[in-house]
Amino acid sequence: MSKNLVKNPEFSENSSEQDSTGELAEFISKFKTSIWLLGIPAWIYGIFDKSLAAYTDNYLSSVEFFHLLTTTLFFFSWLYLKPDIKNSQSQGNLCPMQTNKFALKKRHMISQEYILPFPYLCQIYHLLNLKHLETVHNFSLNNLKILNISHFQPTKIGGIIKFQTVLDSPANPLRIWRKPIVEVDLILHTPYTIELSIPVYNNKRIIVIFQILPLTDNEHQLFIDIYSDLNWPKPLLQILLHFASCLTLFEDLPYLRNLTETNVERLFKLSKFSNHASTLLFKRFVELYGINGNKTKLIEENH
Template sequence: MTHNLCGNPKTTQEKDQPDSNLEFALFISRFKTGIWLLGIPAWIFGITDSSLEVFADSYVSRGEILHLLTTIWFFFSWMYLKPDIKDDQYQGYLCLTPAHKLGLKKRHMISQEYILPFPYLCQIYHLLNLKHLETVHKFSLNNLKIININHFQPTNIGGIIKFQTVLDSPANPLRIWRKPIVEVDLILHTPYTIELSIPVYDNKRIIVIFQAFPLTDKEHQLFIDIYSDLNWPKPLLQILLHFASCLTLLEDLPYLRNLNERNIERLFRLSKFSKNANMLLFKRFVELYGTNGNNTKLMTGNHQKFG
């Protein structure tokens, strides 16, 4: 008998039994998401066409303005109709209390889903290495620097690390509202779930939850959910967060590709001897789940049917 991360027993027979209902549900979910994604460029084209029609001559009619505003309204309505792309089994690995789940749901801003052609361990190494905030994301974070590790606490299935960051660039637009130095939390909830909690201003935060699941030895599925209690117009904040999330993912791809070409298992083994404070949470992952990926074989087997 095996156990999932929330403590519920699962027999070997249940683990190996194919679940056609879940496979069909995931297919329908992906189909809906595909239709939704196809609709985005269609509506953008419609807005562009209507805008050109309005400003094509020196006379702007009420009908043209009404047509443009209607198209924009339908576009934002389409954005709100984004289907739920996460499977219940995946959400079960984020072990939160009902109250915490309810609070997060109210502050939910955006969801993104990707299937990436890189091993799951590459994503884990990237997400848990604090130095990557300064190197891989140097452009998007505008030369953000980590100046101190304030706190590290292991847990039974993960750990939490708190670190201070400073905006090193005088041109960084974040200087408008955030303090020069803030404390950021990075939490390893489970082998699949990592939370990044970023203070903004007046005790307001942006919380990014990454959920990475191995599909095969060479690819994994990545879910990105962003939550916030900022008192900004939600549509505007959603657009900004979608853009920021896509930009950081584009920065990730060359690094993950390069990491995939290296011996990722060797990096896991060497991390046991690392004294770098930036790697403390990654070392905790290795302590709990192995240095060569053998302990993730079970995880891969449990999720291959969702590929």
């Protein structure tokens, strides 16, 4: 197990290079923006000065008019040349598997970790079974319903499933921001890393990264990291996300306890014969890793 947690030196060097490149790009972007902002009052002063000089003697000569017109045109051109301060890494997936640490750091909101007295396979089953969003989290998600599975794509060591959700309750506060129907992404990156990507509004998203570390046969550690590019005050967003994460975990506990008592290995075996759309990603996990520790060999082969 410890071998899976050792970082690849080549990957670390690449990450350091990406961090340095990202920091340099961010510095250049801020420098350009600062120069542009300083230029605005300078051009305004130039227009004011030329206007004042032209009308001091109550006569506007052709030369003065040309200088004023030229300065004004340069000012509007300067406004048009506003630097693009959007971070090119702000779009797309925020998962550590698909972007660099610099982009993640800016969008990281909260981290939580728990040691739970349940087999890690129970947590895997829970996170990859879409129905738990409607049943286990019926209260916290206020009657969110899954309409259909719009896309499923197996990958070499996992899979991606996209599904449409609707806010079934008219009193759901999420209706204030998001569309009635949105497409959510659930991604199995590795046997221990699962991503939930939730659209909010205007292409802004909340990304939840679950990482599971088996400790014993009946105990695992759960790491929850939440990222977002929402333009809300960060302290307020952090409070809301901490509360939401704690609430959903509180809802998980009875369900995980029942899974432990139900014999989760039997669920794994039955999933091989299931074609239910809500468990496609879980079935993919079973196909790749089963319940006999084949995951370790596969991860080492891919590193």
